[in-house]
Amino acid sequence: MMSLFNKKGPFDINYLIKNTFFSIKKRFSNNKIKNVSNLLDSKKGDITFFENVKYINDLKNTKASFCLIREKYVSQLKSNCIPITSEQPLLDFIIISKLFYPDADNDNFKFKQNNKYKSLLKKNTYIDHTVKIGKNFNIGFNSVLKKNIIIGDNVTIGSNCTISNSVIGNNVSINDGTVVGKIGYGFKIINKKLTFIPHLGCVKIDDNVYIGSNCTIDRGSFSNTSIGKFTMIDNLVHIAHNVKIGSLCCIAGQVGIAGSAIIGDKCMIGGQSGVSGHLSIGNNVNIGGHSGVLSNLKDDSKVIGFPSVPIKDFLRKRNNDK
DSSP states (O other): OOSSOOOOOOEEEEHHTOOSBBBBOOOOOOOOOOOOTTTTTTTTTTEEEOOOOHHHHHHOOOOOOOEEOOGGGGGGGGGSEEEEEEESHHHHHHHHHHHHHHHTTTOOOOOBBBBGGGGGGGTTTBBBBEEESSSSOEEEEEEESSEEEEESSOEEEEEEEEESEEEOOOOOOOOOOOOOEEEOOOOEETTTTTOOOOOOOOEEOTTTTTTTTOOEEEEOOOOOOOOOTTTTSSSSEEEOOEEESHHHHHOTTTTTEEEEEEEEOSEETTTTTTTTTEEEEOOEEETTTEEEEEOBBOOEEETTTTEEHHHOOOOOOHHHHO
């Protein structure tokens, strides 16, 4: 996971456990924890968590030094990862994440105009002083580039756009009214209050991507949201936190892709379709318009309908209904 937020730490593992609500307060030898991470991206010195059985293979292969985990799954961990048993691993991980990244659970920040682009104030466009921009950059009216942004060469951003916490490649086009890098829709009840999950990640947009008007692309929570090379996204598309979209995909208007879904390469998603969260969609998949995808799809699948079924089955049923 790549985070553009300022990170605090390292912290002693016993200090971190002391701040949790649901972990067993066991004393460990003094170990400095360098960072928080998801199972897949973690490194030695990191702390991670396991809660969703869909990620059992990631648990078995994690390189983290510590893992917040329920007792019944401890046997799945390798010896290099020390278990910290918890009744609510995700909630405890949220608390620890806030210690490392206190600014990542909201979108508030102190703005300071980038003097290099002061002339854009005439267009009512604001660019924070932390933003890094490549050659041949163009931007429209009334747009705001907040903190934690890296932009490549030959990038065009339209009017009325708001962008933050993003890494944008070369030759990217982002059209009017689009929001990229905002906090995603993820929260848990802590102390009887709905609390946003910290969104530590960013949005990574690869080279030659086209993004239409009035789209929303949320940054990742404990991993990044990413869009692969040469992918074309129509107007009014919502891409939730942690979504991974491959290269050469075409996504039509009013599509919604829920959190942590993975879309392969060369996929086509028809208008007004929805993809449920935590699903894996293979390569060369075609999803017809108005479809609702509720389960994983293998490579070369062609589906339509709600819930989505193979197109041949859908057409056969329609013929039988006549």
